[in-house]
Amino acid sequence: MKLTRKHWSNIIFVVVIALIIFTPVGTFVKVKLNQAKMLFFSPDSIELAERVTVSDFQWNLVDSSGKTVNFKEMEGDVILVNFWATWCPPCVAEMPSLNKLYADYKDKITFVFLANDKIKNVEAYLEKNGYDFPVYYSKDNEPTELQSPSIPTTYLIDDQGSIVMKEVGSYNWNSTNVRNQIDELLAFSLAE
Incomplete structure (x- = not known):
């Protein structure tokens, strides 16, 4: 033939x-x-009336040194939570934007990069890319409001526990929109 x-x-x-x-x-x-895709899409803020509040901050995490950390310790902070993995292409795509945001805001807000991966893979990935953000691993189920069937999923939570931004998939987290939202949350937090 x-x-x-x-x-x-x-x-x-x-x-x-x-x-x-x-x-x-x-x-x-x-x-x-x-x-x-990220060149055209950055996270949007959730309308005030549609925001959900994290009802329970009891959530045990393990940091990269093996120390148990309870999410409750972060309650009252502005928090960015990112669920990710080294094997996830959308996670890898958005990580440079998250790393830039972390570099500029690490002393102002709390970052929780929650890896769904093996510790050795995460350590190799961080070293290869020169990232130094804090990575955690979940010991038990995350709060209901932070559950998502997909990664990456990222949440920006205000100091009252309300989810101000939530995006599933890769987005530009180093955008002007995100930075303005964080600055607004920080200004509001300081005014209280």
């Missing part, structure tokens, strides 16, 4: 799809596509 031009194009199409799905080439492509 002689292969026609149509057969060859079908074979090439299947090979390209297989590369994207099953190889690191695919991961690279997925990261780049998510980064392109």
Whole structure:
């Protein structure tokens, strides 16, 4: 049987799809596509009437040194919680924006980068990329209001426990919109 031009194009199409799905080439492509999306999408604030408040801050976490930390200790702070993993292309895509935000706000708000991954993979990823943000691992279930079936999921929580921003998927967290929202929350917090 002689292969026609149509057969060859079908074979090439299947090979390209297989590369994207099953190889690191695919991961690279997925990261780049998510980064392109992030050029156009930054997180939006949730309308006041639609904001949900975290009802229970009892949530045990483990930091990268193995120390148990309770989320309750962070109650009353402005908190950014990011659920992520090193194997997740949208997570990898948005991490540079989160790292830049962390670099500028680490002394002003509390950051909780919650890894859904093996510690050795996370440590290698952080070292490779030069990230120094605080990574935690969950010991038990997160508060109901912070549960999401997908990663990345990121929440910005005000000092009263209200979720001000929530996004599922990759977004530019170093945007003017996010920075303005954080600055507004900090100004309001200081005024109280």
